[in-house]
Amino acid sequence: MALPDDFLQELRIRNDITNVISGYVNLKRRGRNMVGLCPFHGEKTASFTVYPETESFYCFGCGVGGDVVSFIRRIENLDYIDAVKLLAQRSGMEMPEDSYDDSLQKLRLRIYEANREAARFFFSRLNLPTGKSGLDYLHGRQLSDRTIRSFGLGFAPDSWSDLTDHLTEKGFKPDELLQANLSTKTKNGGLIDRFRNRVMFPIIDVRGNVIAFGGRIMTDEKPKYLNTSDTLVFKKSNNLFALNRAKNSKSDKLILCEGYMDVIALHQAGFDFAIATLGTALTSEQAVIIKRYTDTVVICYDADEAGQKATARAIEILRREGLDIRVLTVPNGKDPDEYIKHHGANGYIKFKQLLEATGNDLEYRLRKLKESHNVETPDGKIKFMTEAAKLLSQLDNQIERDVYAGRLCDEMEVDKTAFKNQISKYVRSRFKREKTDEFNRIRKQITSETERFGDRNNGKVRAVKAEEALIAYLMLNPDMVRSVRSKLPPEKMITEFNRKVYSVITQRILEGRTAAITDISGEFSVEENSRIASLLANNNVETNSPQSCREFVDIILEEGEKRSADEIAKESPEEIQAYFDKLREQQKKKK
Numbered sequence: 001m002a003l004p005d006d007f008l009q010e011l012r013i014r015n016d017i018t019n020v021i022s023g024y025v026n027l028k029r030r031g032r033n034m035v036g037l038c039p040f041h042g043e044k045t046a047s048f049t050v051y052p053e054t055e056s057f058y059c060f061g062c063g064v065g066g067d068v069v070s071f072i073r074r075i076e077n078l079d080y081i082d083a084v085k086l087l088a089q090r091s092g093m094e095m096p097e098d099s100y101d102d103s104l105q106k107l108r109l110r111i112y113e114a115n116r117e118a119a120r121f122f123f124s125r126l127n128l129p130t131g132k133s134g135l136d137y138l139h140g141r142q143l144s145d146r147t148i149r150s151f152g153l154g155f156a157p158d159s160w161s162d163l164t165d166h167l168t169e170k171g172f173k174p175d176e177l178l179q180a181n182l183s184t185k186t187k188n189g190g191l192i193d194r195f196r197n198r199v200m201f202p203i204i205d206v207r208g209n210v211i212a213f214g215g216r217i218m219t220d221e222k223p224k225y226l227n228t229s230d231t232l233v234f235k236k237s238n239n240l241f242a243l244n245r246a247k248n249s250k251s252d253k254l255i256l257c258e259g260y261m262d263v264i265a266l267h268q269a270g271f272d273f274a275i276a277t278l279g280t281a282l283t284s285e286q287a288v289i290i291k292r293y294t295d296t297v298v299i300c301y302d303a304d305e306a307g308q309k310a311t312a313r314a315i316e317i318l319r320r321e322g323l324d325i326r327v328l329t330v331p332n333g334k335d336p337d338e339y340i341k342h343h344g345a346n347g348y349i350k351f352k353q354l355l356e357a358t359g360n361d362l363e364y365r366l367r368k369l370k371e372s373h374n375v376e377t378p379d380g381k382i383k384f385m386t387e388a389a390k391l392l393s394q395l396d397n398q399i400e401r402d403v404y405a406g407r408l409c410d411e412m413e414v415d416k417t418a419f420k421n422q423i424s425k426y427v428r429s430r431f432k433r434e435k436t437d438e439f440n441r442i443r444k445q446i447t448s449e450t451e452r453f454g455d456r457n458n459g460k461v462r463a464v465k466a467e468e469a470l471i472a473y474l475m476l477n478p479d480m481v482r483s484v485r486s487k488l489p490p491e492k493m494i495t496e497f498n499r500k501v502y503s504v505i506t507q508r509i510l511e512g513r514t515a516a517i518t519d520i521s522g523e524f525s526v527e528e529n530s531r532i533a534s535l536l537a538n539n540n541v542e543t544n545s546p547q548s549c550r551e552f553v554d555i556i557l558e559e560g561e562k563r564s565a566d567e568i569a570k571e572s573p574e575e576i577q578a579y580f581d582k583l584r585e586q587q588k589k590k591k
């Protein structure tokens with residue numbers, strides 16, 4: 001998708017990478033660069049680095065990197081053109097016309113339009129005779145007409161193709177309806193509605209687009225809730241219900257619920273900072289998104305066994321993102337919606353009291369752990385304290401460990417020294433395990449990158465290192481390209497990926513064009529852009545010189561001439577002799 005060079009250069013200038021990323025990540029200066037906690041994986045020590053000089057970013061923890069466009073692509077889950085459009089809009093720029101293939105973007109736009117029209121259709125059906133069961137259900141859940149309108153709730157009629165026929169009349173094509181997952185195809189090739197006889201909950205992203213729907217069936221049929229499958233504009237694991245509303249709340253926290261109705265009931269009651277996952281358990285991607293809007297999350301799941309398991313899993317995921325976690329348990333096994341209704345006019349006050357009295361996730365887990373053991377018996381007490389020691393060993397803050405250890409020992413009448421020694425044993429074991437896991441993760445990452453980019457270097461590590469250093473140097477010193485390219489054509493590069501990058505940047509520079517990472521990012525995938533950012537981050541260009549550049553070229557050419565034993569064995573005696581003669585000649589020249 002080629003965009004004009006002058007447009008990309010202006011886009012880069014107007015969207016300073018440090019300023020853009022600062023809107024998502026809390027950055028601190030470290031020398032000439034900026035560092036922060038990576039928004040793409042959970043970490044406690046900052047390994048995410050922004051390099052203003054090369055206009056790139058790279059995380060040494062997870063290997064993600066690239067330019068400002070790559071960052072927006074990942075953080076907003078957009079394709080290249082949509083990310084460019086977002087940055088252009090941010091800086092008041094107009095997108096160039098007729099300079100790129102926008103077929104995918106047009107399809108995405110049509111899906112947005114189809115979803116918006118479908119939301120209007122569903123809402124309009126609530127007040128028709130065919131939607132009476134849906135409206136009765138919502139009123140039965142004590143939702144006001146104002147709340148129903150505010151959330152755009154609706155009803156999918158109990159018919160085969162009402163929505164499909166309506167959207168077809170509006171000009172939408174069958175493929176667009178299938179891509180939006182609003183219609184499905186029958187065995188004979190016809191289209192029918194995906195949602196039928198269901199109360200409909202529009203799912204809206206933080207930019208105000210209707211991206212998907214959740215539907216609750218009006219009968220006892222399964223599944224009870226049906227959600228839009230992943231589409232070009234929607235991915236369940238990357239979105240949260242009502243975040244578009246909660247992000248504007250004046251509260252400094254978010255309440256994480258299990259379902260749509262709990263969220264809507266809380267908003268109606270005055271708690272406008274409630275959100276929910278979308279028919280799936282909380283994902284690490286959703287936790288990263290939550291971290292952008294708050295530092296404190298109150299988990300408010302059902303009190304049943306499934307809800308408690310979901311709570312335990314959510315705690316682990318949210319803790320990895322460094323969030324302050326509170327756990328709200330509604331009394332008598334009720335969910336938030338039921339609890340608020342039960343107290344009628346006092347529902348807001350009662351729930352607010354619960355909210356203010358919530359303990360942190362550690363207190364919650366210790367309480368649940370204690371409830372699972374009979375601590376009145378010696379055996380039960382030993383098992384409880386052993387499990388508690390394991391739990392406390394997961395805390396990184398030693399003061400926090402000591403405070404809770406002391407409190408438990410006083411409560412259970414256990415020797416503090418023995419208990420703390422047990423905790424220390426588990427801490428050492430955890431650090432050792434985490435170190436091993438980190439090593440294995442890095443090794444796996446390197447292996448997968450090698451396989452993904454086709455790095456068949458035949459053991460010529462020295463040449464590959466030289467290639468990477470050369471590419472990094474040339475991107476910041478384009479004046480050297482002409483002389484380097486004359487000695488080192490792209491086909492002489494040993495690594496396939498490096499060959500591709502080298503070819504792109506040198507060709508652009510020879511044509512009088514710029515070759516900064518933003519200029520070329522459109523020609524590579526987000527994974528490939530991470531690899532390019534890695535080259536820049538791991539090669540200190542400032543310590544190199546024109547002489548270093550020439551040495552890189554010599555190493556690449558020299559290593560390229562070497563052949564493996566297997567290669568030599570396949571050649572004729574004459575070819576082998578010629579090869580060794582050439583090596584001897586090269587050695588003489590060096591002397």
